[in-house]
Amino acid sequence: MLDMPHKADRRDRHSGAGAGKPGSGTKTRPAFPFSAIVGQDELKRALTLAAIDPSIGGVLAFGDRGTGKSTTVRSLAALLPRMRAVAGCPYHCPPDDPAGQCETCLAAADLPARQGPVPVVDLPLGATEDRVVGALDLECALAHGEKRFEPGLLARANRGFLYIDEVNLLEDHIVDLLLDVAASGENVVEREGLSVRHPARFVLVGSGNPEEGELRPQLLDRFGLAVDVHTPTALADRIEIVKRRDAYDRAPADFVEHWAARERTLRRKITAARNRLDALPLTDEILGEAATFCMAIGTDGLRAELTLVRAARALAAFEGKDAVAADHLRRVALPALRHRLRRDPLDETGSTARLDRALQEHFGP
Structure with missing residues (x-):
């Protein structure tokens, strides 16, 4: 598939089908349907398996530019069943699983729950360490003299996907940070008088072009699945890709509605697989x-x-x-x-x- 436009601006994006900026009154266009993606079967299967069992360890997609790596990741996230989370918690803590809750949720007597989309958070190449792990809320400190923690990208990605485009170009100190968090499932921030610990369990998804450099072996080993993504060579596939992408760009809502039944079927299969997973023994x-x-x-x-x-x-x-x-x-x-x-x-x-x-x-x- 062709990549989504505006990919180069590298702003943080928090997806969910039709999710707009709170209070803005605007809506982003819906994600391209996962079922409508032509080819790239290995990538689609790897992402689906990682969504069914996050303990697999994430997905690395290396290959040609413009082959739909980013589009496929966002399409799957929009497809996934909505998750239950504690209302108002910046870490999307599960209301019925104390092992996955932050200190605030653990101490609360009553945890109101809400349904929300699975978070998909971009980690831009130029992100600072404070932006990734979180830092002191300077505005609150200056205005009220209070030390308050401002959660970072790892907090937003908890229980969802952390997506890194051109992951092979990520700075070494951010790679080291991600390795620590991926190993422990927790983000620990101790600086400027703050001492914060919160859950940070996410499916790490990376993409890149191997011509632009190799991935550090330590980070490569952290990806559970690695797929090669190639430009389609069959004429019929290339024609169908352009046809579907053009239809989506001209009328996104109509295109998504056309594929809605197949999306619902796939969503039910993923939900059923999650429920069946623990019952399957490994002989x-x-x-x-x-x-x-x-x-x-x-x-x-x-x-x-x-x-x-x-x-x-x-x-x-x-x-x-x-x-x-x-x-x-x-x-x-x-x-x-x-x-x-x-x-x-x-x-x-x-x-x-x-x-x-x-x-x-x-x-x-």
Whole structure:
């Protein structure tokens, strides 16, 4: 798909279908329907699996410019079922899960709940550390002499998606910060007399063009799934992409309404998969298959096996299956493992080609 316009302005955006600025009386146009996106099946599947089971660890999409990476992320977020959150809480704390609540919500006797869209927050490349983690509210301090914490982008992204375009160009000190938060699920701010700790659990989604630089290995390892996004080569696909995008740009509301039934069907499937996920066991046979394959291709650590089996379980849940099968492992192996292979100086083929070869040897053609 073609990327959404205004992508280059890099302002923070907090999406949700039809969400406008509070009190402004204006509305943004609805997100492009996820079901209407032509091609990019691997990216769509990876994002869907991460939405079903956030413990998979996020999605990295590397590929050509103008292939719809940003559009696809925002389309999925608008598709997802609305979530329950504590009304007025800047961290969208879940009202019925104390383990995911901030200190204020934990101390409250009554927690009024509201329904709201899943947050999708952009982290611009030029964002300062204060903008990301939060800082002292200077206006409140100067006007009232009070020390008050102003939440940052990590607070807004809690229980949602944190999206970084051109993630390979992100400054090192922001990368280090994200690694700490991703590992702990908490954002800790101690500065200027403030000491604040709040939940910061989000699905990290990054996109970029590999020609502009590689991603730091530490951050690359934090992404559960990695997909390659290519410009469509089939003439029919390119024509259909332009046709749908033109129809959306001319009449967004009508285009979204045309795809509404398919969006509702997909939303129900995602909701059902989330409800079915915990009931799907990971048998010793499936765990053995995953571990054997990861050992055969030489992945480092155990994160490869964890991501592989979690993604396979999410796929089985999405398809309404009663058990995880070896075929599910095979179908998610490429995005789960392609970025975890050690470089072989004697093998000049890319990681995807090496994985394809290993999959055929292990699971058969």
